Amino acid sequence: MNHIQEKGDDVIITIDGVSKTFDGGIEAVKDFTARIRRQQVVVIMGPSGSGKSTLLRCLNGLEEADSGTIVVDGIPLDDDKKHRLEIRQEVGMVFQSFNLFPHLTVLQNVNLAQMRVRKKSKAEATAKSIELLNMVGIADKVDSYPAQLSGGQQQRVAIARALAMMPKVMLFDEPTSALDPEMINEVLDVMKDLARSGMTMVVVTHEMGFAREVSDWVIFMDEGRIVETGAPQQIFEHPGQERTRRFLSQIL
Amino acid sequence: MIQFALLVAVIGWLVSLSTSTLGYNWQWYRIPRYLFRVQGGRLVAGKLIEGLLFTFRIAGVSLLLALSIGLGTALLRLSDSFMGRLLTRLYLEVIRNTPLVVQIYLIYFVIGPILGLGRFGSAVMALSLFEGSYMSEIFRAGIVSLHRGQWEAAHSLGLSTVDTYRDVILPQAIRRILPPLTGELISLIKNTSLVSLVSLNDLALQARVIAADTFMTFEVWFATALIYLAITAPLSVAVYALEKRLRVLT
Numbered sequence: 001m002n003h004i005q006e007k008g009d010d011v012i013i014t015i016d017g018v019s020k021t022f023d024g025g026i027e028a029v030k031d032f033t034a035r036i037r038r039q040q041v042v043v044i045m046g047p048s049g050s051g052k053s054t055l056l057r058c059l060n061g062l063e064e065a066d067s068g069t070i071v072v073d074g075i076p077l078d079d080d081k082k083h084r085l086e087i088r089q090e091v092g093m094v095f096q097s098f099n100l101f102p103h104l105t106v107l108q109n110v111n112l113a114q115m116r117v118r119k120k121s122k123a124e125a126t127a128k129s130i131e132l133l134n135m136v137g138i139a140d141k142v143d144s145y146p147a148q149l150s151g152g153q154q155q156r157v158a159i160a161r162a163l164a165m166m167p168k169v170m171l172f173d174e175p176t177s178a179l180d181p182e183m184i185n186e187v188l189d190v191m192k193d194l195a196r197s198g199m200t201m202v203v204v205t206h207e208m209g210f211a212r213e214v215s216d217w218v219i220f221m222d223e224g225r226i227v228e229t230g231a232p233q234q235i236f237e238h239p240g241q242e243r244t245r246r247f248l249s250q251i252l
Numbered sequence: 253m254i255q256f257a258l259l260v261a262v263i264g265w266l267v268s269l270s271t272s273t274l275g276y277n278w279q280w281y282r283i284p285r286y287l288f289r290v291q292g293g294r295l296v297a298g299k300l301i302e303g304l305l306f307t308f309r310i311a312g313v314s315l316l317l318a319l320s321i322g323l324g325t326a327l328l329r330l331s332d333s334f335m336g337r338l339l340t341r342l343y344l345e346v347i348r349n350t351p352l353v354v355q356i357y358l359i360y361f362v363i364g365p366i367l368g369l370g371r372f373g374s375a376v377m378a379l380s381l382f383e384g385s386y387m388s389e390i391f392r393a394g395i396v397s398l399h400r401g402q403w404e405a406a407h408s409l410g411l412s413t414v415d416t417y418r419d420v421i422l423p424q425a426i427r428r429i430l431p432p433l434t435g436e437l438i439s440l441i442k443n444t445s446l447v448s449l450v451s452l453n454d455l456a457l458q459a460r461v462i463a464a465d466t467f468m469t470f471e472v473w474f475a476t477a478l479i480y481l482a483i484t485a486p487l488s489v490a491v492y493a494l495e496k497r498l499r500v501l502t
Contacts, residue, residue, distance in 0.1 A: 088407060088409070088410040093405075095401060095405065095408075097399075097401055101420055103424050103427070113409035116411055117411060162409070171408075
């Protein structure tokens with residue numbers, strides 16, 4: 001895995017002292033600090049309720065952090081709505097529940113943001129969409145509606161939809177957790193290809209195989225804090241913390 | 253079908269019972285002239301149909317306005333603007349907690365003259381403000397019933413709030429609210445009958461005038477009810493068909 005060292009070391013996401021408390025007093029994320037570099041694939045793991053999804057959602061402003069700073073590709077995520085919109089245009093996101101637009105066809109789902117946000121013509125957008133749908137292996141379903149697709153197919157469309165914005169970073173929020181076991185691999189394969197193509201990715205997942213194979217860096221979280229971080233081999237084979245060991249023994 | 257026929261028979265029997273005790277003299281043959289007349293070899297609308305056309309006009313204009321007011325109010329209520337939420341809340345409480353008749357009079361006698369609205373303008377304003385308040389709640393319910401993930405997906409793609417509403421939220425919400433919205437359209441058509449209170453020549457006023465002129469109270473009001481029914485019933489059917497066609501699998 002020589003390419004890891006060769007990957008650029010310039011930081012694309014800076015997270016400094018981010019905390020998030022929900023109404024009702026649940027502290028989801030506590031004083032979280034990390035740097036994510038270009039072309040890095042970062043996997044965030046941890047038990048449910050450890051704040052990993054909340055942290056991920058803070059990165060594109062779907063959740064607003066109470067304190068701390070987040071800077072994405074030089075743009076600070078602050079009260080300025082323009083900044084938030086700019087960041088969202090650079091950061092793609094894939095959700096656990098796919099969240100495709102059910103009233104639009106597959107092609108329209110992938111075209112929409114290209115036309116509205118990037119102001120592309122329909123022909124330009126369609127060309128790009130077809131290319132991406134080919135890449136994720138859904139090219140024969142362009143005119144289907146989301147409900148006519150399997151979960152794995154829907155998730156691959158969702159990935160194509162996010163990629164259509166040509167994002168610099170992709171966030172994945174438990175992308176395979178809602179899938180039947182036999183569909184998990186078709187989505188993971190697409191994600192692996194994407195990782196190998198040099199996309200910067202932050203992935204919340206329990207898929208150990210994926211983390212081992214393509215991630216550069218694993219962050220293990222519990223109760224809103226980083227328990228430990230490191231290369232996947234190190235975390236999985238020689239976890240430094242008892243909490244990590246316990247969690248890994250449960251999901252293996 | 254048999255039940256329906258039975259029902260009609262029972263109602264018919266009750267009506268004939270009540271009219272026979274009253275010694276009512278049925279004169280149905282005099283009704284058609286109020287629907288259509290032949291004048292100079294051409295068929296022209298009678299008084300009732302004239303009234304109906306006017307009802308259509310006032311309902312049509314009011315519907316467009318009520319839809320705009322309803323949607324605007326719903327969006328403001330869901331917005332981040334404190335003033336917007338306060339004002340729309342105030343509007344809803346005032347309108348929904350006072351009778352439409354009172355609103356029609358108030359707007360006709362007080363607000364209309366200030367704004368320079370005529371009879372028609374005042375009536376339209378009263379109807380659309382009234383129906384708009386109910387429609388806004390329907391719009392709001394349709395919008396908030398959508399899964400939060402739809403908003404999040406749209407936002408994560410960098411779509412603005414306006415684009416998200418236009419391309420993602422409203423197309424789905426409208427499919428969901430078509431049935432209750434039609435209910436409001438039907439109630440709007442029925443409520444236009446109240447504008448006869450400010451002497452607008454709608455179907456209800458024409459019926460009242462004819463009934464007073466001819467003493468054919470039963471025939472005129474039965475005919476009028478049938479005309480309203482002939483308009484609103486197909487509407488229900490049409491929207492049901494539309495609803496089926498637009499249904500989205502989720």
